Amino acid sequence: xxxxxxxxxxxxxxxxxxxxxxxxxxxxxxxxxxxxxxxxxxxxxxxxxxxxxxxxxxxxxxxxxxxxxxxxxxxxxxxxxxxxxxxxxxxxxxxxxxxxxx
Amino acid sequence: xxxxxxxxxxxxxxxxxxxxxxxxxxxxxxxxxxxxxxxxxxxxxxxxxxxxxxxxxxxxxxxxxxxxxxxxxxxxxxxxxxxxxxxxxxxxxxxxxxxxxxxxxxxxxxxxxxxxxxxxxxxxxxxxxxxxxxxxxxxxxxxxxxxxxxxxxxxxxxxxxxxxxxxxxxxxxxxxxxxxxxxxxxxxxxxxxxxxxxxxxxxxxxxxxxxxxxxxxxxxxxxxxxxxxxxxxxxxxxxxxxxxxxxxxxxxxxxxxxxxxxxxxxxxxxxxxxxxxxxxxxxxxxxxxxxxxxxxxxxxxxxxxxxxxxxxxxxxxxxxxxxxxxxxxxxxxxxxxxxxxxxxxxxxxxxxxxxxxxxxxxxxxxxxxxxxxxxxxxxxxxxxxxxxxxxxxxxxxxxxxxxxxxxxxxxxxxxxxxxxxxxxxxxxxxxxxxxxxxxxxxxxxxxxxxxxxxxxxxxxxxxxxxxxxxxxxxxxxxxxxxxxxxxx
Numbered sequence: 001x002x003x004x005x006x007x008x009x010x011x012x013x014x015x016x017x018x019x020x021x022x023x024x025x026x027x028x029x030x031x032x033x034x035x036x037x038x039x040x041x042x043x044x045x046x047x048x049x050x051x052x053x054x055x056x057x058x059x060x061x062x063x064x065x066x067x068x069x070x071x072x073x074x075x076x077x078x079x080x081x082x083x084x085x086x087x088x089x090x091x092x093x094x095x096x097x098x099x100x101x102x
Numbered sequence: 103x104x105x106x107x108x109x110x111x112x113x114x115x116x117x118x119x120x121x122x123x124x125x126x127x128x129x130x131x132x133x134x135x136x137x138x139x140x141x142x143x144x145x146x147x148x149x150x151x152x153x154x155x156x157x158x159x160x161x162x163x164x165x166x167x168x169x170x171x172x173x174x175x176x177x178x179x180x181x182x183x184x185x186x187x188x189x190x191x192x193x194x195x196x197x198x199x200x201x202x203x204x205x206x207x208x209x210x211x212x213x214x215x216x217x218x219x220x221x222x223x224x225x226x227x228x229x230x231x232x233x234x235x236x237x238x239x240x241x242x243x244x245x246x247x248x249x250x251x252x253x254x255x256x257x258x259x260x261x262x263x264x265x266x267x268x269x270x271x272x273x274x275x276x277x278x279x280x281x282x283x284x285x286x287x288x289x290x291x292x293x294x295x296x297x298x299x300x301x302x303x304x305x306x307x308x309x310x311x312x313x314x315x316x317x318x319x320x321x322x323x324x325x326x327x328x329x330x331x332x333x334x335x336x337x338x339x340x341x342x343x344x345x346x347x348x349x350x351x352x353x354x355x356x357x358x359x360x361x362x363x364x365x366x367x368x369x370x371x372x373x374x375x376x377x378x379x380x381x382x383x384x385x386x387x388x389x390x391x392x393x394x395x396x397x398x399x400x401x402x403x404x405x406x407x408x409x410x411x412x413x414x415x416x417x418x419x420x421x422x423x424x425x426x427x428x429x430x431x432x433x434x435x436x437x438x439x440x441x442x443x444x445x446x447x448x449x450x451x452x453x454x455x456x457x458x459x460x461x462x463x464x465x466x467x468x469x470x471x472x473x474x475x476x477x478x479x480x481x482x483x484x485x486x487x488x489x490x491x492x493x494x495x496x497x498x499x500x501x502x503x504x505x506x507x508x509x510x511x512x513x514x515x516x517x518x519x520x521x522x523x524x525x526x527x528x529x530x531x532x533x534x535x536x537x538x539x540x541x542x543x544x545x546x547x548x549x550x551x552x553x554x555x556x557x558x559x560x561x562x563x564x565x566x567x568x569x570x571x572x573x574x575x576x577x578x579x580x581x582x583x584x585x586x587x588x589x590x
Contacts, residue, residue, distance in 0.1 A: 008467070012467075013463070016463050016466050016467045016470065017463065019466050019470060020420060020450075020462050020463055020466040021424070021427075021443075021446050021447050021450055022447060022450045022451050022454065022459055022462065022463070023447040023448050023450070023451035024451060024459075025451075028459075032459070032460065032463060035460055035521040036460075036463060036464060036467065036521075038521050038522070039412065039460075039464055039521050039522060040464075040467075042408075042409065042412070042522055043409040043412050043413055043477070043481075044409075045405065045406060045408070045409045046406060046409040046410060046413070046480055046481055046484050047480070048406070049406055049484050049487060051480060051483040051484060051487065054483040054484070054486040054487050054490075060298065060299050060312075060342055060538065061563075062299065062341075062342060062344065065341035065342070067338055075205060075206060079205040079206075080205060080430075082203065082205055083201070083202060083203060083205075083430060083431035083432070084429070084430060084431065093429050093430055095429055095442055095445070096439060096440065096441055096442045096444070096445045097440070097441055097442060098441070098442040098443075100441055
């Protein structure tokens, strides 16, 4: 953890990139370390506001927007596969192996 | 021969009804504009000329038979490339979607199609709507039609530039915090951000799901009201869309009289806003003050909204952009990878631009274990305070007015080295977006460099008519909104 006075470390940038599933080059790590530090320092401003009693808000006055549980038409399989038709197989999208067999 | 691309929707619609022009003629006029201006402005990612002429011919048939004719039937328009348009390339101006052909329509697009409007192209924007400049498009920078060395604003910059130069009679953009109103202000057009939930987000490539609002970008308020009537309304596919019936915004346009207009001192700060803008907006407010009451009010310092918006929006972005994994559509990496995890990370590393990465990472950090309370939850609490602050103000006034932006159009290159450029540029708009309020930006003059100045009018949620009436009243007695850039 960093205190609110020190900028984000390179290790933390790598950790965040890992969580976000984005492969960064070493140069990018350095660059984002600087930029994220700038951003985080700026947003410290919200600590100036007294938030006592301000419960978590909803961005809308709507609640429980439900519909009847009835089956409706959906996107046909060929349409859904259209953008990856070459690599699709038997109506499935294909991807690299998820489990490491080594 | 009258320049058809210079018409407003209401003017064109009249001519079409009377048979004095056809949709094909209108569409060709706009396509001619694109041929002439687009090489200099770079407002479009895709121009759908063939499709447009086909749709125009269908519209002409519909008009001739007087079957199911709407005010938008036969009217050529453009859409920000953030809306899914079936079988038409949709990129969100991102490399990671460089080949994405949507298999379905965004509801907004479907409604415009059903109304008979004619799509002429998909416009350029900041990639994934992350920006207020259109400079962070992964493809190209759109130029401001009033000064090509300057930015059009963003993220709906392509749309704003297109409307300002007759490349379509209107456009549809989206706003998450300023992305309709700020480019409208910088390009001298009228841009309306409806109440959050007034217009369906189904099929809009998501940025911040509690903030995104599709809305009209037009030459004047009447046109904006017409478009809003068509695109607004409940959508069963969008659980956050309001069930409230759509008002006849256009028919109900009237002079605003006896309304209380709040003027927050914090939004007219001489230290933070250019003098020309303050002068123009003050003069514009006086016009409305003739038949309405101007009330000085106090609002929370708009600076806090910057921090709140940065954290809340980027957190939502990090979640919404997790879906770009290369499995179902878009960019294909040539870099070999052995495992799914490696592919996923490589795909995103190569496909996303810097701004997208920056925002995803800020959001991920703000939501991560150990930081969520400090950043995200705190930001949500302050958002509540901002919302309450506005609701309190609206018990005393019917609408609030301020400048749309603290500066006029900045030069190309201004975003470099500034990781918070967008959020800071939208400082005067963020509070109202965080609170879901409807707001409009209308042109109120020019600065000493002949760059357009915009004024922002916003009101309580679902009070679009108030916003439209005030803007309409102003445009009835002024002509700023009719002025066109020299390139036109």
